[in-house]
Amino acid sequence: MNHRPFDDWLLADQPLTPQQKQELQAHLQNCPQCAALAEVNLALTSARAVPPQAGFADRFQMRLAARKRAMRTRNLWGFLILAVSVVSILAWLAWPVLKVVLRSPVDLLASWLSSLVSLWASLQAVGHVSAVLLRVAPGFIPASVWAAILLAAGGASLLWAFSLVKLTKNPQGV
């Protein structure tokens, strides 16, 4: 059986003229295939939406609260696992030092104190040598060298002040 143009009319969702309606009705009487399409069209266009059971929004709020709690718990566990991992890695990296500390803490403390005393003594010796040099050196340096040093220092100061003024007036990168 030729279904054209009837199935096109049925699928197009366009309003039909009275003449087309009449022709379609006549065709549907003899064509079970197009009749089924017409019935499906009718069932679809008269379909109603099914609402959820009462209290949907309340159930959503409960689910949201449970999801937030689960998220907080998961975040807490995540933080704990991260913290334990970081501490474990640090402990693994510091194990050579920790091993010594744990084996003989008194020896380690004594060696640290000894190092501190040595450092203090070295600094004092450097201080003494510097003081002697400052006392003796001016006598060996000629006046012309002193003048050159002072001039160079003055020039550098002027250059620095000039740069500072220039940069303040014309800021860079703006």
Next chain:
Amino acid sequence: MTDVPAWIIQAQHGDDEAFTNLVEAFQTPVYNLCYRMLGEAAAAEDAAQETFLKVYQNLGRYDRERSFPTWLLSIAAHHCIDKLRRRRFTSISIDKDEEGQTELPDRSAPDPETETERKQEKDRLHCLLQSLDPTDRAAVVMRYWNDCSEEEIARTLHLTVPAVKSRLHRARRALASLWQAEAARNGPRRRPYESPAF
């Protein structure tokens, strides 16, 4: 519904009460889409709730230039399509009736017999829908239950408009052929298009 844009802005700023108003406003279209897609009340309830949770989590990314219902239905449709693909949906029994969730006949209607017939047809349609491809099913549900235009369906399902048209035609032909096969099994009965309302 006129308050929806204001609720969206408030919900985007963390107002849970405004989001609850959005849930109440859109629960039926979202639930209905999930119910028609998944075929079962419990699965539909779960999918609709999950849809709103996804919307809640992604509301900050929602572009207010877009239609909110279309965005919402898009999330629901994709959630259901994913669910159907995951569980390799097998067609549910045509005789299965969802307690308390099917459209009950309106006893106050002038002709209870006609109303019962109409209800049976809707149940039949609901069962036949389950035989469609998930994307075709989503297109049919959005077109006929949610009154979405072909352009909106195309945007929602990431298809072109001609593809939506073609899917809708194919789906209706498939439904008609199943409808016809089932009618042949159940014997002759009065055809609804013969009524003056057609």
